[in-house]
Amino acid sequence: MKAQELVFESVAHLAPIIERKEISPVALTKAYLERIEALNPRLNAYITVLSDAALADAREAEAEIARGRYRGPLHGIPIGIKDQFITKGVRTTVGSRLNADLVPDEDATVVSRLKEAGAIILGKHNLAEFALGGTREHPYGTPRNPWDVERIPGHSSSGSGIAVAASMCTAAIGEDTGGSGRIPAAMCGIVAIRPTYGRISRHGAAPVCWSMDTVSPMTKSVEDCAIVLEAIAGHDPKDRMSSRLPVPDYRRHLKDGIRGMRVGVIKELIPPDSAHPDVREAFQRSIGVFEKLGASVMEVSVPLITLTAPIFVAICDTDGAHVHYERIRTRTLEYDGATRTRLMSATLVSAGIYNRAQQARNLFRGQMLSALGEVDVLLSPMSNGPPIKIGEEIVAFRTKEDVIERQFGARSFTTPYSLSSLPAISIPSGATSEGMPIGLQIGGGSFEEETVLKVAYAFESETEWHRRRPNL
Amino acid sequence: MANGSISVEFPSDLSKEDVQRLAHGLGLTIPEEDLEDVTARFTALMSELNKLSDIDLSGVDPSPIFPFEGGRQQ
Numbered sequence: 001m002k003a004q005e006l007v008f009e010s011v012a013h014l015a016p017i018i019e020r021k022e023i024s025p026v027a028l029t030k031a032y033l034e035r036i037e038a039l040n041p042r043l044n045a046y047i048t049v050l051s052d053a054a055l056a057d058a059r060e061a062e063a064e065i066a067r068g069r070y071r072g073p074l075h076g077i078p079i080g081i082k083d084q085f086i087t088k089g090v091r092t093t094v095g096s097r098l099n100a101d102l103v104p105d106e107d108a109t110v111v112s113r114l115k116e117a118g119a120i121i122l123g124k125h126n127l128a129e130f131a132l133g134g135t136r137e138h139p140y141g142t143p144r145n146p147w148d149v150e151r152i153p154g155h156s157s158s159g160s161g162i163a164v165a166a167s168m169c170t171a172a173i174g175e176d177t178g179g180s181g182r183i184p185a186a187m188c189g190i191v192a193i194r195p196t197y198g199r200i201s202r203h204g205a206a207p208v209c210w211s212m213d214t215v216s217p218m219t220k221s222v223e224d225c226a227i228v229l230e231a232i233a234g235h236d237p238k239d240r241m242s243s244r245l246p247v248p249d250y251r252r253h254l255k256d257g258i259r260g261m262r263v264g265v266i267k268e269l270i271p272p273d274s275a276h277p278d279v280r281e282a283f284q285r286s287i288g289v290f291e292k293l294g295a296s297v298m299e300v301s302v303p304l305i306t307l308t309a310p311i312f313v314a315i316c317d318t319d320g321a322h323v324h325y326e327r328i329r330t331r332t333l334e335y336d337g338a339t340r341t342r343l344m345s346a347t348l349v350s351a352g353i354y355n356r357a358q359q360a361r362n363l364f365r366g367q368m369l370s371a372l373g374e375v376d377v378l379l380s381p382m383s384n385g386p387p388i389k390i391g392e393e394i395v396a397f398r399t400k401e402d403v404i405e406r407q408f409g410a411r412s413f414t415t416p417y418s419l420s421s422l423p424a425i426s427i428p429s430g431a432t433s434e435g436m437p438i439g440l441q442i443g444g445g446s447f448e449e450e451t452v453l454k455v456a457y458a459f460e461s462e463t464e465w466h467r468r469r470p471n472l
Numbered sequence: 473m474a475n476g477s478i479s480v481e482f483p484s485d486l487s488k489e490d491v492q493r494l495a496h497g498l499g500l501t502i503p504e505e506d507l508e509d510v511t512a513r514f515t516a517l518m519s520e521l522n523k524l525s526d527i528d529l530s531g532v533d534p535s536p537i538f539p540f541e542g543g544r545q546q
Contacts, residue, residue, distance in 0.1 A: 197537055211536035241537065304527075310520035315536070329500050341506050345513035348494050353482055353521060358534030360524050396509045400484070403516030421537055 003031035007167045008469060011224040014170060015073035021065060025076030029058035029120050032078045036122065036168045039472060042149060044141030045162040047083045047093055049123040054078065057120045064118070073227045075118030080169035082160050083124035084131050085111055086204040094206040095127040095156075097139045098327060098334050108204020109236045110173055110215050117231045122169050125159030131175055131208050132156060132320060134338040134393060142390060145187060146470040147436055151387040154184035160218045161188035166472055171228050174216040177208040178312055179414025181216025182426035186382035186439025189428045189468060191225050191456070192218040194414075196447045197421035198243040200229075201236030207323050209316040210241075212418045221466055222427060222457040226250035229449065248450055258458045259294030263287075264375030268305045269411055275384035282430030282438045283381045286459070290379070293458050300371040300378065304364040305416050309408045311364065312415040314357035317346035337396065365420035372422075372445045377455050380413055382439030386432045413441060423449050425456045428465035437468070484519035486511065 006014060006023060017023045033051050040046050061076040086092045086104035093099045107115070114121065126143045128135040133155040143158035145151040146166040153162045157174030161184025164172050174181040176194040185192030193216060200215040207213060217228035233247045265287065271280045290297050321328070321343045328335065328343050335343070371378060397403045417424040422443055429440035440459070444452040460466050486494070491511045495502045502510050 307520070307523060310517055310523075313517055314521055332501075332503060337506070337509075341509040341513060344495065344500060344502055344506065345510045345517070347498055347500055348491065348510075348514050349517070353518070355534045356524055356529065357521065358536055359529040359532040360527065362535050363527065363529060363532050397512040397516075398508060399512050400515040400519060403512050404519065407513075408516065408520050 003027040007031050007035055010221045011073060011077055011170050011219065011227050012221065014077060018065065018076040019070050025058040025061040025065070025120060026055065028076065029054050029078050029122070032122055032169060039166055039168060042144065043146055043162050043166060044126050044138070044143045045159040045166065045168050046080065046123045047126050047140040047159070048091055050090065050121060054120050054122050061118050061120065071118040072231070074114065074231050076120065077170050078120045078122045079114060080122050080125050080160060080163045080172045081111060082127055082157050082172070082174045084127055084175050084206045085173065087111055087121070087124065090124065092124070093140065094131065095129045095135065095138065095140065096335070098331060106204070109201040109238055110232045111204065113232045114173070125157070125163055125172060127158055128156035129336045129339045130320070130324070131177065131180060131206065132339050132342060133180065134342065135336050136338045137336055144390065145387055146472055147189065148434070150389055151436065152187065152390055152393070154187035154387060156180040157184050157216065157218065161185055161190060164188070164190045164218050164220060165470060167469070171220070171224055172218040173232070174218045175205055176214050176216035176418070177212045178316055178418045181218055182382065182414050182424065182439070182441065185218055185426045187387040187437060189437030189465070190218060190220060191222055191425065191427050191466065192216050193225050193229060193425040193449065193452070194417055194423060195229060195233065195449055196423045198241050199423070199447065199449065200233050201239040201242045203236055203238035209319040211319070212316060222425070222453055222460045223251065223254060225425065226254055226453050243447070245447055250450060250453055253450055253454050254457045256454060257293070258290070258455050261295045261377070261455065262375040263290045263295045263297045263455070264300035264371060264378050265297060266305065266371070266378055266380045267299045267301045268303070269380035269413060271381055271384055276386060276432065278430065278432040279381055279383065279385055279438055283440070286429045286440050287379070289459055289462050293462060298375065300374055302367045302371050302416065304360065304367050306411065307360065308364065308415045308419055309412040311357045311360050312412065312419055314349060314353060315361060317342055318349040318354050321346035321349070341396070361419045368416060368420040368422060369445070376444070376451055378443040380441045382413055382426050382441050384410055386434070386436035386438070417443050422446060423452050425452050427456050427460055428468070429459070429463070430465060431468065481525065482518040482522055484515050484522060486515055
């Protein structure tokens, strides 16, 4: 098969072909670079493309493999990195003009680990400014959904979602604080996992909220997600919050099946009548898939989930405001309008308010763990509808009621796992009548990524949604 | 001593002038063009967080993370 056709394949498919020397990492890298050159002007997935460095690394990988020194499934695989992670000698903008000239002198731990695994770094992916979401004017181009370029791709790991879906890389490294990996995955029709907090080192990731930031593998398939997660997980002395728990072989039980497992549908997140009918139908159909696979499906309740959006904002944005305090005071107008109003608002949050939100977070986490005491995994949709049109979400707020309706009106599907430090994966589970992807979220217990991946793999194997490709 | 629960109502009806004064006290000047948006965001957040007043949070620690946990045996 030609390299130009192999760009659509998964890591799991490409790795053995590369190992057997049936495809050259150089040819594969060239094919991706050609595709990036053709599509990036339209989609704005990449801020920086590392053509020369990627080709040099690909030549080195090819030579090493030729000498019989195959490192593993990421060796020779072209990958993209969200421009939130620092890269030695390569500009790291974090999606902001404030960082236009920032060239770090070291790699983030996740980047180092990818390089050690032999991956080829194709470039840095576009994102919402400072990974906060809601950016009105992206200084490095407006990221566009490959399924409909007039719609948003989801944020903040926008470019990573686009690049994987549009086959402008085999896999990507995103970041997920409140859903920044899972949301673009759902909107672009790919897979992304938010691992348990502490499973992957945050060293070198521009911070959003220290207690919720996680590194998020974004891939074409669940198996790829397992491969990438395994390569980058594990303790890092540079991140004191990274766990010392051993990293399992995430593919060991991937194909074991889920017969007899208990799947809990979060009652409060079942799509209401006001949700898009295709989303409601896709969710009901998904439940049927789990039943067909031999799992028992039951409803579970997490009452405080209805308040997770304001609890999340009170904690995440306040932490973010602390990170940006000096620059938001002195370089205010250099920030995007949405970023600065969000950060300035959070600057006003008092310690009393912040602590009450943290107390509520702790109580909420207890409810999530209690629900997980009844079932093996939790299930919910990823949203109530398809991605909106570009421009619809960026209008400034006028009144309190406006914010309550637009920001807090709908239930938050992703922040429950962020607040409770638990793993969750988003996988493709359907499409609207217009062809826009629909995502399904599967969450699990602390450090139970293996279980989450196994359940997601079982679903994926029974369906074809992950095989759809945007017509570009 | 366990953490208590604050029972005071958070300010959800502040004017733009109130918000600018609050910001000044924190060393921040909100540009005029952003004041309406910031006021809307802050008062909405306070309004939503006031819903927590109905929940008994006394004795609940404000712990943000649980780094020593693993698996279900917590």
